Amino acid sequence: MIGQGSIVRAENLRKIYRRGAEDVVAVDNVSFEVAPGEFLAIVGPSGAGKSTLLQLIGVMDNPTSGKMSIAGSEVSGLSDAARTRLRRETIGFVFQHFGLLPTLTVAENIGLPLLLSRERSRDRVEFLLERVGLAHRRNHRPAELSGGEMQRVAIARALVNQPRFLLADEPTGNLDSVNSAAILRLFQELRQDGLTIIAVTHNEEFARSADRRLTLRDGKVVS
Amino acid sequence: MLALAWKNLIRRPLRTLLTVTGLAVALALLVSIISFGEGYQRGLRRELDAMGMQMMLVPLGCPYDAAARVLKGRSLDSSLPESALDAARSDPDVALAAPIFAATMPRPAEGRTDLWVGVDETAQRMRPWWKLTAGSSFFQGEDSVLLGSEAAATELRKPGDRFYSPETGRSFRVCGVLERSGTSDDSQFFVPLATAQAMFKQPGRLTGIAIRLKDPARLKDASDRLQQVKGAQVVTVTEMIGVFLNLVGAARALIMAIAVITITISALSVFNTIMAGALERGREIGILRAIGFSRTDIFRLVAVESLALSLLGGALGTILAVIAGGMVESLARSYLPLASEVNLPPLTLSAVMQCLLLVLIVGLTAGCYPAYHASRQSPAQALRGD
Numbered sequence: 245m246i247g248q249g250s251i252v253r254a255e256n257l258r259k260i261y262r263r264g265a266e267d268v269v270a271v272d273n274v275s276f277e278v279a280p281g282e283f284l285a286i287v288g289p290s291g292a293g294k295s296t297l298l299q300l301i302g303v304m305d306n307p308t309s310g311k312m313s314i315a316g317s318e319v320s321g322l323s324d325a326a327r328t329r330l331r332r333e334t335i336g337f338v339f340q341h342f343g344l345l346p347t348l349t350v351a352e353n354i355g356l357p358l359l360l361s362r363e364r365s366r367d368r369v370e371f372l373l374e375r376v377g378l379a380h381r382r383n384h385r386p387a388e389l390s391g392g393e394m395q396r397v398a399i400a401r402a403l404v405n406q407p408r409f410l411l412a413d414e415p416t417g418n419l420d421s422v423n424s425a426a427i428l429r430l431f432q433e434l435r436q437d438g439l440t441i442i443a444v445t446h447n448e449e450f451a452r453s454a455d456r457r458l459t460l461r462d463g464k465v466v467s
Numbered sequence: 468m469l470a471l472a473w474k475n476l477i478r479r480p481l482r483t484l485l486t487v488t489g490l491a492v493a494l495a496l497l498v499s500i501i502s503f504g505e506g507y508q509r510g511l512r513r514e515l516d517a518m519g520m521q522m523m524l525v526p527l528g529c530p531y532d533a534a535a536r537v538l539k540g541r542s543l544d545s546s547l548p549e550s551a552l553d554a555a556r557s558d559p560d561v562a563l564a565a566p567i568f569a570a571t572m573p574r575p576a577e578g579r580t581d582l583w584v585g586v587d588e589t590a591q592r593m594r595p596w597w598k599l600t601a602g603s604s605f606f607q608g609e610d611s612v613l614l615g616s617e618a619a620a621t622e623l624r625k626p627g628d629r630f631y632s633p634e635t636g637r638s639f640r641v642c643g644v645l646e647r648s649g650t651s652d653d654s655q656f657f658v659p660l661a662t663a664q665a666m667f668k669q670p671g672r673l674t675g676i677a678i679r680l681k682d683p684a685r686l687k688d689a690s691d692r693l694q695q696v697k698g699a700q701v702v703t704v705t706e707m708i709g710v711f712l713n714l715v716g717a718a719r720a721l722i723m724a725i726a727v728i729t730i731t732i733s734a735l736s737v738f739n740t741i742m743a744g745a746l747e748r749g750r751e752i753g754i755l756r757a758i759g760f761s762r763t764d765i766f767r768l769v770a771v772e773s774l775a776l777s778l779l780g781g782a783l784g785t786i787l788a789v790i791a792g793g794m795v796e797s798l799a800r801s802y803l804p805l806a807s808e809v810n811l812p813p814l815t816l817s818a819v820m821q822c823l824l825l826v827l828i829v830g831l832t833a834g835c836y837p838a839y840h841a842s843r844q845s846p847a848q849a850l851r852g853d
C-alpha cells in the first residue's frame with residue numbers, strides 16, 4: 245500500500261504526445277511514490293520519457309490520464325494559475341542548462357523567485373550564497389562563472405522559497421567530472437539536511453549515491 | 468519587474484536605440500505640428516480680437532489673399548479708390564474706418580525689403596497695443612515717419628532724427644518710435660497716408676480699410692451694404708481666420724499624414740523589437756514560468772518592456788521637439804500669413820500630453836501581442852534542450 249505521508253505520489257500516470265497522425269506514449273502507466281527526505285534517481289536511455297515524467301511531477305504539464313498528488317493533495321486537473329503557485333511555493337527546479345538570466349547578477353538570479361512574493365528576504369539570498377559557496381561572486385554575471393558555479397547558483401535559486409522538494413533534470417549533464425562531483429556533493433549535503441530530491445540523471449555515480457532508482461524504458465518503469 | 472524589463476531592453480542596445488530613435492523622431496514631428504497649430508490659432512485670434520475690427524474692405528480680386536497681404540503689410544497689385552473710405556465712414560453702423568496704404572520698397576543694397584505703410588490718425592485707435600517710446604509723438608507733418616522698434620534699430624534712428632530715403636529722394640523727420648509689440652508692426656515704416664500715396668505715385672488709392680462696427684451684431688447688414696461699394700469687397704474677420712486656418716490646415720494635413728505614417732512605422736518597429744526579444748528568450752521565459760512566474764507576470768514583464776521602450780521614445784521625442792521647435796517656428800513665420808504677429812510657443816502642454824498619450828497607446832498595442840504570445844509559453848519549455 246502507498247503511504248499517506250509521501251511527498252510525491254503517482255498512480256498510473258500516462259502522457260501521450262500527439263505528433264501529427266501518430267501518438268507518442270512518452271510516459272506509460274507509471275506509479276511510484278517518494279517519501280519525505282528521500283533522494284530518488286530517475287534513469288533510463290534517451291527518449292525513455294524521463295523529462296516528460298519530471299514535467300508531470302513538476303506540475304508543468306497535465307498528464308493524459310492517471311493521478312498525481314503532491315504533499316497529499318491531488319494536482320492533476322488544476323488550473324494553470326494553481327499549478328504555477330504550486331511550483332513557486334513547493335518545488336525547486338534545477339535544469340541541465342542552468343536556466344539563469346544572463347542580465348542578472350548571481351545574487352539577483354538567486355532572488356528572482358522572491359520578486360513574486362511580498363517579502364524581500366535579503367537574508368535568505370545571503371544565506372544561500374554562503375551555503376553554495378559563492379558569496380564572493382554575488383555581483384558577477386552568469387557569463388563570468390564556470391558551469392559548476394552556474395549550477396550552484398541555480399540550486400541556490402531553487403532553494404530560495406524553501407521548497408518541499410527539489411526537481412533536477414540532468415543537473416550534471418553539462419558539467420565535467422570535477423564539477424559534477426562538486427554538485428553531487430552539494431546534493432548529498434542537502435539530502436543530509438532533510439531535503440527531498442528527485443533527479444533525472446545519466447551519471448552513474450550520481451545514481452549510485454541516491455537512496456533509490458527508478459528505471460524507465462519506453463515510458464514504462466522497468467525497475 | 469521594471470528593472471528586469473529594462474535589462475532585457477539594454478541587452479540589445481542597438482536595436483533598442485534604433486527603435487527608440489525612430490519613435491522619437493516621429494513624435495517630435497507630431498508634437499511640433501500640434502503645438503504649432505494650437506499656438507498659431509490662438510495667436511491669430513488674440514491678434515484679431517485686439518484690433519477690435521470685424522471686417523475689411525479690400526480691392527476686388529482674391530479677397531483672402533488681399534486681406535492677408537494687407538494684414539501682413541505687403542503691397543497689393545490692385546487698389547481701392549479713396550472714395551470707398553468716405554462710403555465706409557458714412558455708413559451708419561461703422562464706428563471706425565481705418566485706411567491703409569501699404570507698399571514694399573526693395574533695398575537691394577541692404578539685402579532686404581522695407582514695408583512702408585500709410586495710415587491716418589485712426590491707426591492708433593485701431594491698434595491699441597501701440598505704445599510710443601519716450602520723446603515720441605504721432606505724425607506732426609507731411610514728412611513725419613513713425614518707426615517700428617526693429618525698423619528704428621536697423622536704421623539707428625531715435626525720435627527727432629532726420630531720415631533720408633534715397634529710393635524716393637524724400638527726407639523725413641522721425642516723429643516717434645514704437646515700443647516692441649511682437650507684431651509685424653515692429654519692422655514697418657509708418658507715414659501719413661497722403662505721403663505714402665505720393666511716394667509710391669498712387670494718389671487717392673488705398674490697399675484696404677479696416678472697419679470696426681458700433682455693434683458687432685450688425686455685421687450682416689453692414690457687410691451687405693459695404694459690399695455695394697464700387698471696386699471693393701468685404702472680408703469678415705471670421706472668414707479671414709477660417710481661410711488662414713485652412714491655408715495652414717492644408718500644409719498641416721500633409722505633415723500630419725507623414726507623422727501618422729512615421730508613427731505607425733515606429734509602432735511596428737516597437738512591435739518587432741519586443742516580439743523578437745520575446746521569441747529569443749523562449750526558454751528563458753519557460754524557466755521563469757517553471758520557477759513560479761504566472762502567465763500574468765510574463766505578460767506584464769513583456770508589456771512593461773514595450774511601455775518602457777515607447778515612453779523612452781516619447782521622452783526623447785519631446786526633447787527633440789523642444790530643440791526642433793525653434794526651427795519649425797522660424798520656418799513657419801516666413802511662410803504663413805500673420806505668423807510673425809503671433810508669439811508661437813515652441814511646445815504646448817496639451818500637445819505634449821496628447822503625444823504622451825499616443826505613446827502609451829503605441830506601447831500598449833505594440834506590446835500586447837508579443838506579451839500574450841510570451842505568456843502562452845509552456846513552462847515545460849524549460850526542460851527541453853536547445
Ligand SMILES: Nc1ncnc2c1ncn2[C@@H]1O[C@H](COP(=O)(O)OP(=O)(O)OP(=O)(O)O)[C@@H](O)[C@H]1O
Pocket residue numbers: 261262263268269270288289290291292293294295296297
Ligand atoms: N513536446 C513533445 N511533443 C512530442 N513528442 C515529445 C515531446 N516531448 C517529448 N516527446 C517525445 O516523448 C518521448 C520521451 O521524451 P523525453 O524527453 O521525456 O525523454 P528523455 O528520457 O528525457 O530523453 P533524454 O534522455 O534524451 O533527455 C520521446 O520520444 C520524445 O520524442
Ligand SMILES: [Mg+2]
Pocket residue numbers: 294295296
Ligand atoms: Mg530529457
